[in-house]
Each structure stands twice: as C-alpha cells, then as structure tokens.
Amino acid sequence: MKKIKKEYIILIILLMVFIVLSILVLQGKMDVIDELFFKNIIKIENNSLTSILRIITDLASTIGIMVLLLITGLIFLKHKALSDFKYVIINVFSGVVLVTILKNVIGRIRPVWKWIVQDGFSYPSGHTISAFMLYGTLMLLVYKKVHGKFRKPLLIGFGVIIFLTGFSRIYFGAHYLTDVLASIILGCIILIISNIFMNKEFNNDKNKDRKAI
Numbered sequence: 001m002k003k004i005k006k007e008y009i010i011l012i013i014l015l016m017v018f019i020v021l022s023i024l025v026l027q028g029k030m031d032v033i034d035e036l037f038f039k040n041i042i043k044i045e046n047n048s049l050t051s052i053l054r055i056i057t058d059l060a061s062t063i064g065i066m067v068l069l070l071i072t073g074l075i076f077l078k079h080k081a082l083s084d085f086k087y088v089i090i091n092v093f094s095g096v097v098l099v100t101i102l103k104n105v106i107g108r109i110r111p112v113w114k115w116i117v118q119d120g121f122s123y124p125s126g127h128t129i130s131a132f133m134l135y136g137t138l139m140l141l142v143y144k145k146v147h148g149k150f151r152k153p154l155l156i157g158f159g160v161i162i163f164l165t166g167f168s169r170i171y172f173g174a175h176y177l178t179d180v181l182a183s184i185i186l187g188c189i190i191l192i193i194s195n196i197f198m199n200k201e202f203n204n205d206k207n208k209d210r211k212a213i
Helices: 004-024 031-046 047-059 064-079 083-105 126-145 151-171 177-212
Strands: none
Touching: 004 083, 004 177, 031 151, 031 177, 047 064, 047 151, 064 083, 064 126, 083 126, 083 177, 126 151, 126 177, 151 177
16 A cells, blocks of 8 residues: 655644634634734734734735845845746645635625734735745745755744734734635645645655766
C-alpha cells in the first residue's frame, strides 16, 4: 500500500477543521467567543495603534494589494525571477476568488459593533486572505530561494504583517475572530498545495542543471 504524504494528511485535516468551523458559525455557536474576543481587543484601543492598523488594513484592500503586487512584480523582474512571481499572482487571486464565493454562499452579516465603513459579507475575511496569500507566498519563496542575513528578517517581517492584518480586521470590528481564522485556514490549504507544485518545479530545475553540467 502506498504511503500517504504528510502534506495530503494536513490538507485533509485543515479542510475538515474549516468545514466544522463553518458549520459552527452558521449555527451561531461561535458568536459568544467572537463577541468576547472583540470586547477584550478593543480595550487596548488608542490613537497610535489605530493609525498603524489603519495603514496595515488599507494595504490589504483591493487597491492596496494591486499596488503591492505591482511593486513586488517589478522586484521579481529586476532579479529575473518572474517564473517564481507567477505563484504570488496565482495564490492571491485564488484566495480572493475562493473567499468571495464563500462570502456570498454563507452570507454572514458583519459585526454590529464595526466602527469603520465596510460593505459586503463577513465570513471569511477578504483582507486577511489577500494579505496571507501575498506575504505567505513570499515567505515560501524566501525560505526556498533566499540565503544570507536578509532571509530571517524577511520571514519575520512578512509573518508580522500577516498577523497584524488579521488583528486589524477584528480591532476595527469589520470581522469576527472566526472570519479571520477561516481565512488563515484557507490560506494554509492554498499554500500547502502551492508548495507541492513549487517543490516539483524547483526539483526539476535542479535536475536539469545537473544534467547540463
């Protein structure tokens, strides 16, 4: 019997967790936890934190992500790595499309306590998935291709921005905790699938280089 790769096991587990979480959300069984989490988060509200998180959340908006993709694409172009940049594009748009579909199917209304203007449905979080797919894919590429003193700071920096984006959505009351968690789970699923394809492509490239030598 062929052994199942751990990546596929993790994918199945994450998918099951997402399904269970979605069912609990639809049944309203996570409402108490969501409200309690927001009430604790808002206790640390202050002008400085609000200003920082406003920038973070705006960067994850549609316009913000498009600008960041353009800048990132130019950086990849400069380093002659556009073949790697395709993963960034595919992952970001896959995440956005998937979440948009789920939002309209599930139709969860945004929190009544939101204190910024935000339209559309709530579950899962669109800003969170956008940031997760952009910075998460960059983390994967940095981990695989970047070596030296910049590698660790880049990984930590991207990770912090992902965390702050999700945090900002809850902080502003635009999303519930479970909205953000759902997007993180979906993001992990997409990144794992992407990583499988990356490994195949990069291994094939290495083998071609060896044959050429």
